[in-house]
Amino acid sequence: MDLKGKTTPAGWLIGEQVTFAADHTGGYFSDCYYVQKEGRKAFLKALDIEKFDISLIGWLLNAFNYEADLAKLCRDKRLVRISQVIEYDKVERDPAAPPVLRYVPFLIFELADGDIRATVDVSKDVSDQWRFKVLHQTTLALLQLHKEQIAHQDLKPSNVLRFSDRLKLGDLGRSSLRGKAAPHDSEAIAGARNYAPFEQRYGYLRADWLERRLSVDVFHLGCLLIFNFTNTCFPELVINRLADAYKPGVWGDSYEQVIDHIKAAMIDVLSELSEEFPEAFRRDMTDIVLDLCDPSPTSRGRAGIEKSRAGPLWLERYASKFDVLQKRAAIKPQAKNA
């Protein structure tokens, strides 16, 4: 599919196709282009209907429309920490194509400077303050979504985008709005496999929306902390530490029966990983990961909170925690005899 040179209904000129760059997040089913209008640059994500079998097109259109609806909802609700959609429409792909393939739906998003991965590279000198800032701003973005009863479900380092003034969350392609069925609802793993919560790896799905959807974001936030400081994918490390009998794909009994073994492996891994955390914040960070990545979706992220008070905003206190950690990290240690 080549949309280069075409103009969208709102007047955006479609430019070069993007292969892979750090300034956007595309998704698996879309083609991406740079677009320009009156000197302003943006990023277009078009559903690549050519790539797929015609039988899938209905499903793909549904999924794309679902994402578009969520993106518009975020814009309408002024969720400023979510990558803003500028235009959602259709563009003619090929005038000679049959009607169903003639137009491709697209979304135009504001163009980011890049995602956070390059800025949390463990082979480079990165300040702890920045790493905590990423976590703080991501938590605030998640809270904006959660307030609107939206679970992102695919929070990963490449979906945390850098803009000049702040960080924003991108790619709502796997998100879920409470009360509205999504085309991907039936999939066991909604987001990236690298960061999928343990229960999803075992095919254990809770009926409750908070536990099934929102707790995924909570888990992902814990994984983001680990990635920011160690560049490792926490769930994979834990699963590798499990005995073969308890691994996903081998274990067939209830998830509850394997949770204790996951927990033991998780603590084992964390005891080693925490050595890589800055010493001054080690205890705090370890406790945060233990809570955010709790293998039980029922208790995840709720350490110290009564279950009866469960609501969609239980990440609020983590926003404060990361803010405090960010500020503490900004304070330069004083010389002893100063």
Add this chain to the structure above:
Amino acid sequence: MLDDQRPRRVVPRWRPSWVTATNAEARSTSPPGKPTEGSKSREDLEVSHKIQEFQVLRSVPVAAELMFLASATGNEVAARQAAELILANQEQIGAKQLVKSAKQVLNADVPNRLESTSRDFVRHARTLLGIDYRNPVLLIDTARELTARRHERTALRYVRAAVAMAPNSRFVIRAAARYYLHVGEHEVAHELLRRSPLLASDPWIQASEIAVATVRGKTSNLVRQTVRLLGDAKQVGAEMTELASAVGTVELLSGSNKKAKILFKHALSNPNDNSLAQAEWAATKLNLVVGHQALMTPMSYEANSHNAYRRLEISQAIEHAVKWAKDEPFASRPMDAQCYLLSLEGRYSEALEAAKIAHDLDGDEIGPSLNLLFAQIQAGDLDEAMEAFLRLTRHPDIKSHTTHYYANGGALAYALGYFEQAQEFYQRAIRSSRMRGEPNAEGLARAFFARLATQAGDPQAPVIVQEAVEKVPRLPSAGAIFVVQGLVGSAKRKELQATADGRVAKRKWRWDAITNTLMLLES
């Protein structure tokens, strides 16, 4: 003379979590759900997407994501490419987990994590519990280590916490039941199993409940339905082996040999070390064949040690007993067995070490105390031996162990050079064993009498040896035959070996129904 006739309990093994994880016991009873076509193709798409990204963005974080994703999905080539980039930057990264993972992907030499059961284990475990105490698996592992060090009361706190946190865990419940049995709280062990939510569906918990009920002299409510279920089955899986042997035992004891035979055959189709021991016991009565293949069952150290002992392969028996002791460090039986076997070989200083450990683990039990006394005498620790000998006269259980006690008196007298008193003690031991109907003990008394008389230079030694050579082959103890073999010429030695070999196929076990224990007899 030593006591090799201590009872064997048929209860769940208590092994560290990482060892249990390698057994059938750890496997789930249901097969895992198969991944759908959709999820597989999405996974492939995700990997190819990440590979494309890596080709453009060759940074450490992107390489890390690709490495973890590709290794998890079996794409080795991509995983290795990503790992190579990470290792190319290892100087800047430092010795971190990411580099370790990359080395593992490239099969570089990375030391495996030490699964330590050493002294440091408890310290390490406490560090991990300091990170998060809500770790029932580790709590149980720590309790096991503490129990092995005779800190049962401290271990109790860990066991209680683990059970409270993980009432649905097969590993935790079985281990906790084993702990309570170990400390003599049979009723608590039984209640724990009976109240487990897993009892209705989990064959491992059911097997434990049936076994522990028998320890309490009761018959589990589960027996009837299990007999019906397994009796009709054409084949049963490895997860049912303990359950089949547990109900097979109950059936055998109630006289239903036909049903028992079917159940034990099921148990032997995929045995574990525990069900193998049970089947061995039942083999003679039911004409079951427990073949050599069964002895290859992983972790059957105890069964193999006994088997080697009966074949008079004492060095091999010791090797298996050492592994058995590592497998059950909280139990005194393996150390007691080691003490006995080492004494047969005349390795008394090692026997003394084993006896001390067994004695420490078993408190003031009479059996290990008498074994320790014998080892002390033979190791030349005579002052302490004399003191212990006098002290043991006041032991409340001494009357049931008079044969052993008199024999130790004989050994002590020989060590002190009092030949006549030694002969008198040994004759009393032999008379006592005959009066009490203990042919095994009689064999051992005669054999050690002959050995010690010879070693001490007793002028009566030739007569004593001759008497032992005549009587011991007619008595059931394989150990006694081994001792006498060392006192005779090669022709007689071969004859004695043939006697022992002939018995291997005719082993018999005696069942103590009250305590659900097995007593090994030699036929």
